[in-house]
Amino acid sequence: MRRLSPYLYCGLALLLALLLSAGIGAVYIPPLDVAQTLLARALPVPLPPGWSETWETILFEIRLPRTVLIALTGAALGGSGATYQGLFRNPLADPYLIGIASGAGLGAVLAMAWPWPVAVLGLATIPASAFVGALLTTALVYNLARVGKATPVTTLILSGVAVGAFATALMTFVMLRSQGELRRAMAWLLGGFTLGGWPPVWVAAPYIAVGLGVLIALARPLNVLQFGEEQAQQMGLNVERVKLLLIGAASLTTAAAVAFSGIIGFVGLVVPHVVRLLWGPDYRRLLPLASLLGAALLLLADTAARVVIAPQELPVGILTALAGAPFFLWLLRRARQEMFW
Amino acid sequence: MLTIENLTVCYGSRAVLRDVSLCLRAGEVLALIGPNGAGKSTLIRAASGVIAPARGRVRVENEEVRRWTPEQRARRIAVAPQAVHLPEAFTVFDTVLMGRTPYLGWLERESERDREFARRALERTCTSELAGRRVGELSGGEQQRVLIARALAQAAPVLLMDEPTAHLDLRHQSGILELVRGFARSDGLTVLVALHDLNLAAQFADRVALLVEGELRAVGAPAEVLTPDQLSAAYHLPTIQVIPHPVHGVPLVLA
Numbered sequence: 354m355r356r357l358s359p360y361l362y363c364g365l366a367l368l369l370a371l372l373l374s375a376g377i378g379a380v381y382i383p384p385l386d387v388a389q390t391l392l393a394r395a396l397p398v399p400l401p402p403g404w405s406e407t408w409e410t411i412l413f414e415i416r417l418p419r420t421v422l423i424a425l426t427g428a429a430l431g432g433s434g435a436t437y438q439g440l441f442r443n444p445l446a447d448p449y450l451i452g453i454a455s456g457a458g459l460g461a462v463l464a465m466a467w468p469w470p471v472a473v474l475g476l477a478t479i480p481a482s483a484f485v486g487a488l489l490t491t492a493l494v495y496n497l498a499r500v501g502k503a504t505p506v507t508t509l510i511l512s513g514v515a516v517g518a519f520a521t522a523l524m525t526f527v528m529l530r531s532q533g534e535l536r537r538a539m540a541w542l543l544g545g546f547t548l549g550g551w552p553p554v555w556v557a558a559p560y561i562a563v564g565l566g567v568l569i570a571l572a573r574p575l576n577v578l579q580f581g582e583e584q585a586q587q588m589g590l591n592v593e594r595v596k597l598l599l600i601g602a603a604s605l606t607t608a609a610a611v612a613f614s615g616i617i618g619f620v621g622l623v624v625p626h627v628v629r630l631l632w633g634p635d636y637r638r639l640l641p642l643a644s645l646l647g648a649a650l651l652l653l654a655d656t657a658a659r660v661v662i663a664p665q666e667l668p669v670g671i672l673t674a675l676a677g678a679p680f681f682l683w684l685l686r687r688a689r690q691e692m693f694w
Numbered sequence: 695m696l697t698i699e700n701l702t703v704c705y706g707s708r709a710v711l712r713d714v715s716l717c718l719r720a721g722e723v724l725a726l727i728g729p730n731g732a733g734k735s736t737l738i739r740a741a742s743g744v745i746a747p748a749r750g751r752v753r754v755e756n757e758e759v760r761r762w763t764p765e766q767r768a769r770r771i772a773v774a775p776q777a778v779h780l781p782e783a784f785t786v787f788d789t790v791l792m793g794r795t796p797y798l799g800w801l802e803r804e805s806e807r808d809r810e811f812a813r814r815a816l817e818r819t820c821t822s823e824l825a826g827r828r829v830g831e832l833s834g835g836e837q838q839r840v841l842i843a844r845a846l847a848q849a850a851p852v853l854l855m856d857e858p859t860a861h862l863d864l865r866h867q868s869g870i871l872e873l874v875r876g877f878a879r880s881d882g883l884t885v886l887v888a889l890h891d892l893n894l895a896a897q898f899a900d901r902v903a904l905l906v907e908g909e910l911r912a913v914g915a916p917a918e919v920l921t922p923d924q925l926s927a928a929y930h931l932p933t934i935q936v937i938p939h940p941v942h943g944v945p946l947v948l949a
Contacts, residue, residue, distance in 0.1 A: 570801055576788075577795050579781040587742050587775075588848070589768025589796025634783040 359632045363645035370652035374420040375412060377656050379664060382408050418551045422613060423655045424648040427620060429561045429610035431647020433603040434621020435639055436568050439575045440599050441509055447622040448607045450510060452494055452517025453487050457611040459524040460486020466531035477556045480612035487604040490516055553613045564606030565644055571599055572636040617670045619677025620647055695720040695884040696852050700750035703740050710736045711908045721882040723875050725889045725899035729929050733908040734888035738856045741886060743767045754852055768796035771852045772845035776860055777837035782830025786840050789829055790815055793847030815846035819873060835866030855887040859894060871898040896920055896944040904928055920945040
């Protein structure tokens with residue numbers, strides 16, 4: 354596995370997942386035809402034989418927006434999950450465990466509970482509000498967890514769980530009280546991609562691109578941080594500043610993912626672990642690889658979620674939890690025998 | 695080179711160090727000894743600039759370390775901590791290369807020159823052949839050498855060490871201290887090392903400082919500090935005896 358470039362593996366996995374996700378659904382479009390049609394848009398390649406207007410509409414108006422949004426979400430979850438694990442030097446840290454996803458979810462629900470914010474201020478209100486929610490949660494958790502000048506992992510996780518539970522309770526309350534259809538909100542919460550079309554993609558993409566870009570750029574300082582804050586400082590790292598930037602960028606990324614895709618668990622937890630097991634702990638590799646693999650895995654999970662009880666759709670969050678939780682438990686058992694952290 | 699002036703450090707309202715003053719010359723190894731809880735680790739941490747003293751200051755080359763940024767500090771003061779809770783999955787080479795952090799911007803990649811520094815540090819600590827191994831696979835003695843290599847890669851004139859020989863067997867204990875004393879002699883490195891073992895301190899340090907309950911009780915050559923009276927008082931152990939070491943001639947403490 355180590356001989357060939359890991360980027361090649363993850364890139365191929367993502368490409369495959371993209372084609373499958375765009376091809377499979379109520380109307381089956383062969384993935385190779387999808388590839389050829391996409392190529393035909395850019396290069397002088399003929400359209401595949403038998404290509405129809407219907408397929409064209411389904412592919413470009415329905416499938417692809419969702420596929421791209423899911424890929425972005427998966428990348429965001431993989432990248433921010435890896436960052437939180439590194440930031441708090443805890444393999445269990447993840448956007449959900451430390452309450453940040455719930456904070457972002459509360460922000461998003463507040464923006465969606467009434468029709469006017471989105472109607473007046475546009476779709477970008479949702480991720481912006483989610484970002485504010487994520488940052489406020491992070492600030493709250495961080496300050497609650499702070500003992501003197503340090504942020505011990507235990508107090509961090511505990512206050513994260515408490516604040517997250519509080520935010521989730523508020524979020525549920527707002528959802529129950531809001532006039533909108535509860536079912537839709539619930540589906541969103543479990544990771545159903547209920548908003549259709551390209552607008553969510555255009556709104557989420559810049560947030561996620563900027564967030565992941567900053568995270569990947571700060572991978573080397575994140576490596577140094579693995580020695581603990583005091584050692585990192587003695588090794589010449591401006592720890593407080595690096596932490597602030599990392600937290601900001603990871604919150605931004607998480608917020609954008611939660612805003613349009615709801616709360617999808619275990620991707621941010623499992624994907625970085627898989628990458629670490631296969632290709633080692635260096636964040637300069639881990640962050641881009643976890644983003645690529647996160648995108649690929651979430652696409653596959655979503656494709657499966659559309660197929661298993663067709664014509665009905667399963668919220669993808671259910672599927673990632675069903676597959677992710679046992680996998681994570683297996684990882685935990687493995688960790689007791691051989692170190693991988 | 696390294697000057698500690700009237701240093702008082704408090705954790706909450708409790709003073710852990712009281713009015714400690716020490717002055718280390720370039721090329722000197724000074725061992726910090728004292729009973730558990732005497733404040734040895736705190737003095738090392740304060741000297742590295744990561745904790746703010748209540749009073750007093752630490753200076754290197756006549757500049758106060760707390761005024762420097764972490765990058766500036768790490769270029770002058772390197773710390774080789776105890777080999778515990780290390781990130782285990784990084785390779786030895788990557789770990790040592792991270793010693794170049796104070797010379798690199800956040801977005802900068804390590805240059806060939808940085809790699810050369812790391813390779814040289816590995817050579818000098820006899821860890822070159824471990825370069826590709828993961829830190830978690832190494833023995834305690836090897837890990838400690840790697841941490842010293844990382845500190846060497848920082849190319850700082852001052853080296854601080856907190857109990858580098860804890861959990862090591864006899865051969866590795868003297869091996870580590872021999873190595874560090876060699877660097878002090880050859881490079882003029884200033885070394886402040888907290889040690890538990892009085893006999894190691896006697897054998898490898900130029901001077902010894904005895905710290906008791908946060909106060910400095912004695913500083914001087916091993917033979918001046920390691921006396922039965924001073925040690926008995928410091929460790930509350932009236933039976934301590936000191937005889938000359940049969941091989942090295944330095945004091946040998948028997949408890």
